[in-house]
Amino acid sequence: MKIKVVLSSLLLILIISFRTEGGEHLRKFRPKENISWQKSLQRLKAGNKRYLSMLGLSDKKASLYSRKYLTKGQWPFATILCCSDSRVSPEIIFDSGQGELFIVRVAGNVIDPDLIGSIEYATLHSTSHLIIVMGHEFCGAVTATVDHMENPKVNDTPDINSIISKLMLPVIKAQKKTGLSGKKLIDAAARENVRMVTKDVLKNSAALRKLEKQGKIKVVSAYYLLSTGKVEFLNKKRDI
Amino acid sequence: MPEKNKDCICGDELNCQCDDLTLSLGEKTERQNETIPWQDALQRLKDGNQRFVSMTRLPDPGVCHYTRKLLCKGQWPFATILCCSDSRVPPEIVFDAGLGDLFIVRVAGNVVDSKLLGSIEYATLYSTSRLIMVMGHEFCGAVNAAVHLAEHPEINHTDGINDIVDELMPAVEKIKTETDLADEKLVDAAARENVKIVCKKILENSAPLRNLVDEGKVKIIGAYKMLSSGTVEIFE
Numbered sequence: 001m002k003i004k005v006v007l008s009s010l011l012l013i014l015i016i017s018f019r020t021e022g023g024e025h026l027r028k029f030r031p032k033e034n035i036s037w038q039k040s041l042q043r044l045k046a047g048n049k050r051y052l053s054m055l056g057l058s059d060k061k062a063s064l065y066s067r068k069y070l071t072k073g074q075w076p077f078a079t080i081l082c083c084s085d086s087r088v089s090p091e092i093i094f095d096s097g098q099g100e101l102f103i104v105r106v107a108g109n110v111i112d113p114d115l116i117g118s119i120e121y122a123t124l125h126s127t128s129h130l131i132i133v134m135g136h137e138f139c140g141a142v143t144a145t146v147d148h149m150e151n152p153k154v155n156d157t158p159d160i161n162s163i164i165s166k167l168m169l170p171v172i173k174a175q176k177k178t179g180l181s182g183k184k185l186i187d188a189a190a191r192e193n194v195r196m197v198t199k200d201v202l203k204n205s206a207a208l209r210k211l212e213k214q215g216k217i218k219v220v221s222a223y224y225l226l227s228t229g230k231v232e233f234l235n236k237k238r239d240i
Numbered sequence: 241m242p243e244k245n246k247d248c249i250c251g252d253e254l255n256c257q258c259d260d261l262t263l264s265l266g267e268k269t270e271r272q273n274e275t276i277p278w279q280d281a282l283q284r285l286k287d288g289n290q291r292f293v294s295m296t297r298l299p300d301p302g303v304c305h306y307t308r309k310l311l312c313k314g315q316w317p318f319a320t321i322l323c324c325s326d327s328r329v330p331p332e333i334v335f336d337a338g339l340g341d342l343f344i345v346r347v348a349g350n351v352v353d354s355k356l357l358g359s360i361e362y363a364t365l366y367s368t369s370r371l372i373m374v375m376g377h378e379f380c381g382a383v384n385a386a387v388h389l390a391e392h393p394e395i396n397h398t399d400g401i402n403d404i405v406d407e408l409m410p411a412v413e414k415i416k417t418e419t420d421l422a423d424e425k426l427v428d429a430a431a432r433e434n435v436k437i438v439c440k441k442i443l444e445n446s447a448p449l450r451n452l453v454d455e456g457k458v459k460i461i462g463a464y465k466m467l468s469s470g471t472v473e474i475f476e
Contacts, residue, residue, distance in 0.1 A: 067467070067468070067469075067470055068468070070328045070467060071378070071379060071467045071468050074326060074327045074328050074381075075327075076327035084343055084344055084345045084359045084362075084363065085315060085343070086315045086316075086317035086339070086340045086341060086342050086343045086344070086367075087311045087315050087339055087340050089330075089332045089339060089342075089344070091330045091332050091333060092332060092338070092339055093339075097333065098327070098328050098330060098333055099327050099328050100327060101327055101330075102325055102326070102327045103325055103327070103330070103346050104325050104346055104347060104348075105344050105345055105346040105347075105359075106345060106347070106355050106356055106359050107345075107355075107358060107359035107362050107363075110355060112353060112354070112355050113353075113399065113400050113403040114347050114348075114351060114353050114356070114400070114403050114404055114407070115347060115355070115400075116400035117348060117398070117399075117400030117401045117402070117403050117404040118325045118346075118347050118348035118400075118404065119400075120398050120400045120401055121325075121348050121381065121382065121385075121400075121401055121404070122325065122348075124398070124401075125381065126327075137312075138312065140315070140362065140366070141362065144362075157358070157361050157365070157446065157447070157448050158354075159354050159355070159357040159358035159361055159445075159446065160358045160361055160362055160365075161358070162354045162355055162358050163355050163358045163359065163362070166355070204400075205398065205400060206398070207398045226308070226311060226312050227308070227309075227312050228308075229308055
């Protein structure tokens with residue numbers, strides 16, 4: 001009899017704890033108020049830590065509940081511009097679920113009017129106030145650009161060339177700055193590209209520039225290390 | 241203390257599973273360099289979506305040391321996906337895929353321009369992916385903005401947003417002239433139409449992809465994600 005009571009109370013506790021978890025989830029998906037960029041950055045850092053420690057929580061965030069809720073709208077907490085490379089999925093490396101990150105992806109994380117438009121859309125018409133420009137180690141597009149510079153004979157399609165011509169400037173700049181070549185130049189150029197694109201996002205959008213001046217939004221540079229899984233933030237410490 | 245595995249590449253001595261996976265990294269990368277037929281890739285996407293819909297996702301495949309180390313050597317994605325930037329349609333989650341599985345191009349309204357087409361070409365010409373999927377979705381904000389703008393031309397958007405809306409306008413105009421749908425139904429029909437238009441545009445604008453499609457080596461396929469059920473409809 002005693003055992004039965006103990007068992008049933010244990011079961012009750014289990015059920016209650018599951019339900020409160022569901023309740024928390026409900027609150028999590030109601031952030032209609034705007035999220036400050038400082039808080040968003042902290043959330044990203046915490047997510048990357050969970051990913052590094054292999055304590056992924058993202059499964060929970062694909063729940064039936066969030067699926068239903070998200071038919072009413074989206075409330076992402078950050079916008080990420082990153083490379084199309086299959087190894088840098090932001091949802092995985094920041095351990096986030098459906099509805100949390102607005103993501104713009106193109107080879108070499110460059111920008112053009114359509115991509116700026118996407119970032120503006122998220123920042124002006126949704127809850128996201130943090131824009132992350134994220135490059136990564138071993139980037140194929142930057143590698144192709146370095147190859148092009150060293151062997152200008154290489155022939156690519158016009159559309160791939162449009163990406164390469166965008167990346168040429170950071171490659172040349174990195175080479176002048178560091179004097180490196182080969183693999184080390186690729187790494188330095190990918191970092192240089194992130195810094196340049198971060199500036200270009202603001203340069204090319206009057207609407208975003210205005211919000212940044214008011215301190216309402218922030219554009220942050222980041223770099224993903226494939227070998228360790230860690231995301232480095234490149235801005236000066238006192239800025240972020 | 242178990243004997244240290246000489247071929248261990250994960251460095252995780254306690255939980256090393258390199259033995260169970262493939263002993264020789266060389267062999268593994270060699271095999272992975274083969275292109276993946278689009279039929280197999282499509283089946284993998286369908287299976288992954290089925291797992292997502294029925295909430296039976298696999299334990300996250302992207303976090304083990306082994307995968308991370310292996311992926312420093314290169315990428316072998318099995319499909320390329322062009323989809324919307326919307327936070328509610330992440331292909332990695334919708335198709336239950338891990339790190340290194342999908343080459344992903346994302347822009348609001350899943351439109352295509354030169355740099356985005358270049359990204360798709362890069363994946364198809366230089367990696368293992370032979371399937372290109374263009375995926376639209378229910379309640380798309382960009383299509384909604386285009387429908388609104390068609391009805392109220394006085395709305396003022398930024399130049400960047402206007403660029404996207406302009407590219408979505410042909411789909412909206414087409415549905416408006418062919419049917420008398422309005423509001424949500426118009427947005428839905430226009431988003432589907434846009435997927436078809438973008439599939440055609442990729443073929444028209446890229447000579448190398450057109451050649452590969454004609455040879456039957458590459459397939460471009462349209463798809464549409466229902467946010468309410470999580471199901472991805474595939475246009476065949």
